[in-house]
Amino acid sequence: MTNFPHLLSPLPLPMLTLKNRIVMGSMHTGLEETANGFEKMAAFYARRAQGGVGLIVTGGIAPNIAGWVSPFAARMTAKKVAKHRLITQAVHQANGKIVMQILHSGRYGYHPFVVAPSRIKSPISPFAPWSLTANGVESTIEDFVKSACLAQEAGYDGVEIMGSEGYLINEFLVTKTNKRNDSWGGSFEHRMRFAVEIVKRTRACVGPQFIIIYRLSMLDLIPEGSQWQEIVQLAKAVESAGATIINTGIGWHEVRIPTIAAKVPRAAFTWVTQKLRGQVNIPLIATNRINDPRVAEEVLRENRADLISMARPFLADPEFVKKMANNQTQAINTCIACNQACLDYVFQKKRATCLVNPQACYETELIIKPAERKKKIAVIGAGPAGLAFALTAAQRAHEVVLFEQQSEIGGQFNLAKKIPGKEEFNETLRYFNYQLQTYGVKVLLNTKVTASHLAQQQYDCIVLATGIIPRVPEIEGIHNPKVMSYIDVISGKKSVGKSVAIIGAGGIGFDIADLLSHHPDIHPNQNIQDFLQYWGIDPLNEARGGVAGIMPLDVASLREIYLLQRKETKMGKNLGKTTGWIHRAELKRKKIKMICGVVYQKIDELGLHLLKDGQKQVLNVEHIVLCAGQLPNQELLPSIQTLQTPVIMIGGADVALELDATRAIRQGTELAAKI
Numbered sequence: 001m002t003n004f005p006h007l008l009s010p011l012p013l014p015m016l017t018l019k020n021r022i023v024m025g026s027m028h029t030g031l032e033e034t035a036n037g038f039e040k041m042a043a044f045y046a047r048r049a050q051g052g053v054g055l056i057v058t059g060g061i062a063p064n065i066a067g068w069v070s071p072f073a074a075r076m077t078a079k080k081v082a083k084h085r086l087i088t089q090a091v092h093q094a095n096g097k098i099v100m101q102i103l104h105s106g107r108y109g110y111h112p113f114v115v116a117p118s119r120i121k122s123p124i125s126p127f128a129p130w131s132l133t134a135n136g137v138e139s140t141i142e143d144f145v146k147s148a149c150l151a152q153e154a155g156y157d158g159v160e161i162m163g164s165e166g167y168l169i170n171e172f173l174v175t176k177t178n179k180r181n182d183s184w185g186g187s188f189e190h191r192m193r194f195a196v197e198i199v200k201r202t203r204a205c206v207g208p209q210f211i212i213i214y215r216l217s218m219l220d221l222i223p224e225g226s227q228w229q230e231i232v233q234l235a236k237a238v239e240s241a242g243a244t245i246i247n248t249g250i251g252w253h254e255v256r257i258p259t260i261a262a263k264v265p266r267a268a269f270t271w272v273t274q275k276l277r278g279q280v281n282i283p284l285i286a287t288n289r290i291n292d293p294r295v296a297e298e299v300l301r302e303n304r305a306d307l308i309s310m311a312r313p314f315l316a317d318p319e320f321v322k323k324m325a326n327n328q329t330q331a332i333n334t335c336i337a338c339n340q341a342c343l344d345y346v347f348q349k350k351r352a353t354c355l356v357n358p359q360a361c362y363e364t365e366l367i368i369k370p371a372e373r374k375k376k377i378a379v380i381g382a383g384p385a386g387l388a389f390a391l392t393a394a395q396r397a398h399e400v401v402l403f404e405q406q407s408e409i410g411g412q413f414n415l416a417k418k419i420p421g422k423e424e425f426n427e428t429l430r431y432f433n434y435q436l437q438t439y440g441v442k443v444l445l446n447t448k449v450t451a452s453h454l455a456q457q458q459y460d461c462i463v464l465a466t467g468i469i470p471r472v473p474e475i476e477g478i479h480n481p482k483v484m485s486y487i488d489v490i491s492g493k494k495s496v497g498k499s500v501a502i503i504g505a506g507g508i509g510f511d512i513a514d515l516l517s518h519h520p521d522i523h524p525n526q527n528i529q530d531f532l533q534y535w536g537i538d539p540l541n542e543a544r545g546g547v548a549g550i551m552p553l554d555v556a557s558l559r560e561i562y563l564l565q566r567k568e569t570k571m572g573k574n575l576g577k578t579t580g581w582i583h584r585a586e587l588k589r590k591k592i593k594m595i596c597g598v599v600y601q602k603i604d605e606l607g608l609h610l611l612k613d614g615q616k617q618v619l620n621v622e623h624i625v626l627c628a629g630q631l632p633n634q635e636l637l638p639s640i641q642t643l644q645t646p647v648i649m650i651g652g653a654d655v656a657l658e659l660d661a662t663r664a665i666r667q668g669t670e671l672a673a674k675i
């Protein structure tokens with residue numbers, strides 16, 4: 001008996017029946033532009049199909065050069081049909097269904113050939129778009145149609161027409177970006193013609209047996225965005241034009257409101273999809289920040305949508321559906337919405353992968369298969385690096401003993417999970433706890449390992465995953481009782497007064513600033529109503545764009561907080577591309593004083609003495625929190641090297657500089673896959 005009857009119920013469509021209600025949403029992975037990328041994509045998508053997902057949507061493929069997201073991005077042409085067939089055949093062999101997303105970037109494209117309804121530059125691209133001529137509009141529509149027909153020839157089960165997120169089609173819909181006065185601009189009737197004609201002419205070309213999903217921006221989150229009655233009008237028009245399913249789009253990319261990051265509560269936007277129910281007769285897909293099967297089931301049970309789209313959760317765990325169907329939710333490797341190894345990598349022009357699953361997009365390269373010779377391995381330290389190594393080694397049938405000095409596994413994740421907006425880190429710990437048990441790793445908690453411990457047993461290999469030691473900077477007065485480490489603060493060992501200076505503005509400095517400025521009565525990361533109020537979103541979606549005229553909540557910090565760094569560079573420069581701006585925006589709103597280019601002089605009863613622009617200043621604060629980076633913890637190394645057993649170092653114990661959990665988990669997994 002399944003716990004997920006709604007998610008697992010088939011959905012009959014006019015052309016075929018989907019075996020369940022779960023859609024893997026579109027993600028650009030970078031494989032599209034990689035050498036042998038089609039072979040890799042075939043393996044990537046087939047793995048998700050084997051995992052039981054009902055329908056897959058590919059990453060966005062441009063219909064023409066102007067529609068490229070970036071130079072030489074993936075584009076549909078007749079020459080590519082055979083390559084795409086590798087994907088469709090692999091997915092169909094795995095009993096899956098797959099549609100190709102057609103995405104025209106419009107003015108968001110990062111190249112000189114960008115086009116838009118009008119010549120208005122977007123705030124997130126340096127390239128001003130060329131305004132499409134009337135002929136240009138017609139030929140762009142034809143390119144959409146041609147791409148859809150080529151997708152059909154390549155064996156796809158359908159296409160998704162990307163009409164949201166501020167890309168070209170969305171730009172036609174709103175007056176902010178469409179200033180035309182021909183039959184493609186002006187009234188809403190005219191502005192929506194581009195979207196409707198694409199769907200209508202695509203349907204005419206592909207015939208009735210082909211899925212057309214239209215991704216409709218139901219909440220633009222820009223003040224000049226669509227109004228609710230326009231959204232309904234468009235939904236009805238694309239239905240009449242031949243769309244099979246409507247997918248939900250939330251927020252333009254240029255918007256400074258988070259829509260998928262961990263700071264967004266789970267299922268925060270499903271009420272938007274629900275509002276459209278009953279207005280059209282075709283199925284609706286709910287999206288954004290759904291990563292848990294129980295939450296997804298609830299959305300369907302409460303009739304908020306017909307289908308659930310999850311994208312990143314399928315990077316984190318290709319077997320999400322299979323595990324869910326077997327009621328093994330504990331075994332799911334949950335997406336923690338960090339964006340670190342998926343979206344942030346794509347923005348850095350790197351191949352996407354996943355912080356919690358380094359195999360994602362490396363299906364043909366990072367292969368975990370049974371070991372040729374079983375080894376007995378001691379892993380010291382159950383932080384992300386040690387956990388990943390121990391689990392992978394055990395999956396390969398090695399005998400693994402995992403030592404941890406604390407009373408629980410997780411290492412620094414036990415600190416991270418206490419930061420507002422990082423609650424999802426609990427899920428990774430739940431996953432590892434469950435899987436270590438499943439694969440028979442012997443976990444010895446409360447055990448601070450010494451060389452003599454290890455000498456009691458004969459190990460084939462010792463893995464040093466002992467993490468880091470926080471750096472204590474050499475500043476006069478550093479041992480003053482006012483000074484505390486970030487560990488003392490997060491673990492609650494020491495309480496922090498009403499005024500505080502944070503030394504170091506890296507990831508941890510920002511997290512500490514967030515924690516110390518957190519309002520006890522409002523939980524925008526957890527509670528949907530708080531989230532909407534905090535960011536200034538109309539909970540009824542009646543304001544234009546869902547935001548016009550709505551003020552975000554005033555959330556000045558109750559503490560006086562200084563966040564400091566020595567570098568002159570922008571604060572938080574090394575934070576993730578897709579999340580750093582959220583941290584910076586929040587700290588600004590909370591009136592935290594961010595000061596760069598400081599020279600620390602001393603700490604005494606008056607507070608923290610520093611130089612800024614050559615001028616002496618004293619920050620008269622009650623406490624000073626050190627977040628000044630980390631050093632490798634190799635304390636054990638000299639003694640265990642005497643044991644004559646090979647020693648491998650991973651994670652922070654190996655290299656602490658710029659270490660993050662992505663590197664720790666990948667390094668642990670890759671080494672264990674080879675040992």
Ligand code: FAD
Pocket residue numbers: 338340380381382383384385386387403404405406409410411412413415416419422447448449450465466467468490507508511633636650651652653659660661662664
């Ligand atoms: P650790 O996590 O430090 O684990 C080492 C383990 O070894 C510890 O459990 C320790 O108790 C144990 N140990 C040490 N010596 C012994 C011994 N002698 N015997 C037994 N056990 C021992 N990273 C991200 O990627 N994204 C984030 O958003 C993020 N947020 C963070 C927020 C905070 C507040 C903090 C503190 C860190 C954050 N990090 C984040 C960093 C991330 O947690 C680390 O990169 C990661 O934990 C490093 O993993 P590790 O296994 O190398 O070391």
Ligand code: NAP
Pocket residue numbers: 340471473474503504505506507508509511564565566567574575576627628629630657658659660661
């Ligand atoms: P970090 O990002 O390297 O930042 C260290 C900070 O300390 C810098 O701001 C640095 O700035 C300062 N510093 C370095 N040496 C100093 C010294 N001798 N005296 C005074 N200040 C000094 O490291 P972290 O904040 O400790 O984070 C550790 C790792 O965890 C990071 O690599 C990060 O990737 C990861 N993490 C990630 C996230 C995330 O959201 N992705 C969150 C938390 C942690 P100046 O040198 O300019 O003063």
Ligand code: SF4
Pocket residue numbers: 312313315316334335336337338339340341342343353354355356357
């Ligand atoms: Fe999710 Fe983070 Fe993995 Fe991206 S990197 S899929 S956000 S867990």
